[in-house]
Amino acid sequence: MKNIEILAPVGSFDALRAAVLNGADAVYLGGRNFSARALANNFDTEELKEAVKYAHIRDVKVYVTVNTLIKENEINNFLKYINFLYNIDIDALILQDVGMASFVKKHFPDFEIHASTQMVAHSLEDVKYLENLGFKRVVLARELTVEEIEYISKNSNVDIEVFVHGALCVCYSGQCLMSSMIGGRSGNRGRCAQPCRKVYELIDIEKNSKIDLNDKYLLSPRDLNTIEELDKIIKSGVLSLKIEGRMKRAEYVATVVSAYREVVDYYLKNKKLNVKKETLDDLYSIFNRKFTKGYILGEIGTGIMNPQKPNNTGLYIGKIIDIDKRKNKITLKLENKLKKGDGLSIGGGNVGRIIKRNNIIEEAYAGDIIQLDFKGEVRVGQEVYKTLDSELLDRARKTYENNIENKKIPIRGKIILKVDEYPVLLVKDDRDNKVKVIADKKVEKAIKVPISDEKIKNQVGKLGNTPYILENIIIEKDENISIPISILNEMRREAVRKLDNKRKNLNKRKAIKLDIEDKERIYRENKDIKISVKIRKIYQLKKILDLDIDIIYYEDINTLKEAMELCDKYNKKLVYSPTRILRNNQYNIIDKALDIGVNDFQVSNLGMLNKLKENNIYGDYFLNTFNSRTIKKFKNQGLNIVCLSPELNLNEIKETLKYTDVEAEALVYGRIPLMISEYCPMGVLIRDCSKDKRCGLCNQSKYGLKDEKGELFPIAQDMFCRSIIYNSKVLCMMDYLEEIYSVGVSIFRMDFTFEKEEIIQEIIKAYINIIKNDFKFNEEIKIYEKLKKEGITKGHYLRGVE
Template sequence: MRSDLEILAPVGSFESLRAAVQNGANAVYLGGKDFSARASAANFGRDELEEAVKYCHIRGVRLFVTANTIIKQNEVEDFIEYMRFLYNIDVDAVIVQDIGMAMLIKKLMPDFELHASTQMAAHSIEDVKYLKSIGFKRVVLARELTIEEIEYICKNVDVDIEVFVHGALCVCYSGECLMSSMIGNRSGNRGRCAQPCRQKYILEDEETGKIIETEGEYILSPRDLNTVEEIGRIVDAGVLSLKIEGRMKRPEYVATVVSVYRDAVERYINGEKSIVTPEEINELYTIFNRKFTRGYILDEVGLEIMNSEKPNNRGLYIGTVESYNRKSKRLKIKLENNLKKGDGINLGGGTIGRILKGNNICEEGYKGETIEIDFIGDAYIGQKVFKTSDNDLIEKARKTFDENSENVKIPLFMNFEVKIGKPPVLKVYDEDGSSVHVYGDKEAEKAIKVALSSEKAETQLKKLGNTPYKAEYIECSIDDDATIPVSMINSMRREAVERISAERVKINDRKYKFTDISYKSEPRSEEYNSYSTDEKKIRVKLKNLEQLKAVVDFDIDKIYYEDIYTFEAAKDICESNNKKIIYSAPRIMRNDDYRVFEKLEGVITEQDDVLVSSWGEIKYFTEKFGCGIRADWSLNTFNGESAEFMRKSGIKSVCLSQELNIGEIDELEEFTDIETEVCIYGYTPLMISEYCPMGVLVRDCHKEKRCSDCRKIKYSLVDSSGNRYRLSQNEFCRTTIYNSEPTMILNNIEDIENTDTDVFRLDFTIESGELTREVVKAHIEAIEENMYSADKIYERFDNITTGHFYRGVE
């Protein structure tokens, strides 16, 4: 295998850890009890974490800890204390999302390896270059990227690249989803996603009220990724790490998937024609799938990505129902795959008892046969039957990670020296540079009868039994007439194994230990903040010229404008009205998408600013246009450290995360001097996705992009409670799903006025020009303590929400 290639396995428990390591993973990722983006997984306590590091390092496996949630201000000190613990127990790397915390780790523990979580939404070479420039050793790319994009990044950036190759997909770009947060108060950015994408929705034409017919009701639910049959393409792209998703899955899943991928990769590297067997494919289907897709990474799109029929395990297709006799309670199945006694199927639950072939009772039915089983429930002719569990597969997987199993054997090299009159010495070393010398507790003597032979010594030294080691090479230097007790050789061997294990645990040679690492959050002094004033500014973010013309005459501090195709015209309008306009860049910009920014050449100058929404845009606009940079809320600024990172990077202002409550906003303000904005009005974008329900479900769009058609008609998703989520399409054929009701706190605006927030921002998306004008007017008057328009504006909406201002997220 390519020496640097990594199979990275998910670990949710110690059993899963053994399953991953014993089936060939050479790196694992897991979460502790705190700060992990899978808060509902079992996760590891501190003692377990320390044992996990020892277990992995002894067996030559790297261990990464996920701390990939955004961190509240009052959690910062606890977070750093936790990082110090991970650092001191020799965790190999930490996976983070929060930019402020990443920079703190880099400052306090410079040699602690940082991985940029997929939650950081790195979806372009510009993103990767930026993250590398600020200290990340590895970047986990967004799951939406194609193999061609990934290969281009790998060839042009000197940083470790990690990609997902198997497991669950999100319909939204990771780190950009607020749907669970806004609907159910469970934040995906805080590791508590309630998976609203796995719920039922209908698609409705807003103008006609027509319900769009779909094959299933789970129209936001993606299939599971499975790239094993073309894993060679991903290996050849130059990625370092092949990542398997599944920290919530059982250890048998981990064992099965890791084993199949490890074998497939090894076969590909060795040049074998067939890299995966039909039996292995069946094992992947049986252990868990929501239907499989090769994913965006291998060029599948639309319905090839989605499974609207069922949001949970589908199982392995084994055949169809030929008949069902309710009287005899016999179900006849035409098999297209094997079925055994004890297997589970998707009809009625439970497991298969006897299998009948005519009058014969059998243990197993084979592909091509027609069998009968005892069955109570509902079934119809032609119904597809799926195997959802397989006892033999589960048992096979369990055997690989039994507590006494040691499938991974580390080669040891031994030099054994026995000289008469001196204590024997055993030198043991491994391929990684660890070595130990063990001395016998007595001197070697001259043999009276039988001397110790090299063959006898080697036989004893090879007895490594149920340890993670094998004797690769043994060199013996023994005096001709020397002898020592066999028990001494055994004792020396055991001591050498214990000591080499201890050496292998501490592999990172950390420079900053224990009391060397300290941190305490210190609020700024009152005179430090150069921005905060009692007078609050209003800024608006607009999508089109209609909205702009409706508000350009108001007393607005600055206008953010999204449409690049009409930006030049918008700038002319603003200059005529003595207003400052700032281009607002899209949240997702893939490699080739950056070419659209050529339209801004000659329009944006060094005197202008740009509102950026991704990490790569910071680098791009600074270098390409030399303009000022302002950071939008999608960069998830959640604490003062993140805000201060922005300020020290030369960024002029930052819009705070929409998941903060008023108290948390106020607390954050004490720890930064950057100009801060808070969105106090708008239909919050809940998701941004490569999947287009309008194009796929309405127009059967495949790879061609016809988003202009999709934008002509207004569509909404409607959930089981009747909430309507408007959809919109941008120029790159990406779909945004907006909240069903706008966030607005006009009636309580004094609460946010009492914080040190500098700017109130109003974000307009689907509103008409007329409504945009009314909303801006109401907010201006509310700040001036004239609530007449504010009271009237509430009548324009069926429902409103105060967002997270009074609740926040867990």
């Protein structure tokens, strides 16, 4: 069985110590820039150097997250940062941006790169694409099952990493625009405002009524905890078990890493799992939003979500069996341990007195009936949870505080002490690193008592506050010699310093300085304007065939053959647009399209790029195209058209397109999808759907989520019953077409979702007329005012994202 890596999250130096000293094989952390957790403490340049040194000395690898999308004006600083990370011996980079990944492999071929979960690798085709791009490791989407993971592991040559514990995103990572569009804080830029943890109401749009539910955090997932079935994940062929939590405190890191280390080690040694109740209790106590075994182990629907509470639930300890309002006391029957100083889910604050049979005690146990002082509203029968375990926190801190060293590295030594010669100390570690120390004071004949072998061994072996332990030492000395203890101590300290310096350079790199080449500016001629339209159904297509449209993106595989025949008849360019999430066996819809003669495809994930490289392909904006290097890479891989990310503003688009002659497409009308999720709010909350019925009832109804500001976000399903949550407002750039054209965009794209066919026709005609009339309004002002009244947005064209 291959080695299994436990990969721990690190958001501070304390968390780094906690991870290393509790058994992590590797850690992942972010610098102050380009990290997908921009709101974590993160590490400045000096702290990064110290982090690498600390981890490498103790045989732990360091991976740095540079997993954000990079804007054109950030590229040079990004490349300088990568050069710095290479030179300080970072073991691997975790990347999202395709263009930046390609650049790293070109200029730093020996720098290992890992594909972030932000790259949405959810199929073998995705993994093959990333493998061909030079990635050594791929972090798979959290939505995949162990069976899918096993299939990918067996059929690819990259290392596979999966999340096994911590917070989940309700949306496929790398495909969420909700935080971005609502508040300008982009998840693709490391600044997610966690809209999934906010309050929503479920609305029946057709009836214009609220669905009565007991819960309000309708998009909030539980936390992942796979420890009780970790053997299934290990058997699937993964290399790395990833723990989420760079925003978490060091005590959390210590507790979770320690738990998984214990269980993995036992399994690898005994080929069976052994998860102690105390270990599970610690995981519940340190933090959970209720636990789920996740999609990875077959959970779905209500088993994934926790709509009752978006923050820590804690460890269940018992129920309230009596309330004495006069004395401000409650009585609990305990089902788990409780101590003075613990935090509870009721009332806030910490436990003061614990009263049992009129005696004040420090702690109580399962089966005890106790009283607590309490003011506030509670009810008999209410469940009580421990949200803070003071003893657990203390125990966790003791594993990494006060410069403790509990991860000892065996070293062997040899000391040579010859009269009238300088003392020599030779040390060798378990990696075959060798150091030599020569003292500056010669060995002398002893006048009184000569130094003993025992004394020499004891002094050289005084390594208590270092990560080393002296396993063996050979003493080669003359008889009756004398050497000051201070000399032996200094030699030992110098040997430790030298060994530290050798061990920190784990990859044996030599520092290089990257000469950043000036990007070649491309002279872009003003291209003729084209219009592209994306539609879902055949009845929509029939309404627009006689309009002056250059490209029609069509989504429905079931009527695709009929759509092709209609477009042939009207001499229209039809491009098939499959749903953007295609798991392994779902690529059969691509095969079906190929079988009926489709040669033009709109691709929206990396796997499609790999699968369809011999066909005519058009890039959708779900590919997250953010800069000219990514455009160049995609163009070289055969993309005829690249649709730019809707997170770029006009100035950023202009700057990007200076360096490419690609035919650039941009969305100028449409209700932008903000999330795509395996979770269906309508099916789960209303019908207790398990996604195995495929009844289609959700698609026959119209639902939406209303936030606390009153904005309504419509929901629909793709052909595989995934939920797509759309923006509350329609993007409408009818009055900014000239500005968009002036920055280099030549293809104006309109996407239609819920609009009736008559409105679709009217909107397309308006855009065509404005373009033909040199971007001036005439009668088109009527449809624009109508759309404006219903609610429109300019997206990020005028503001951009952080």
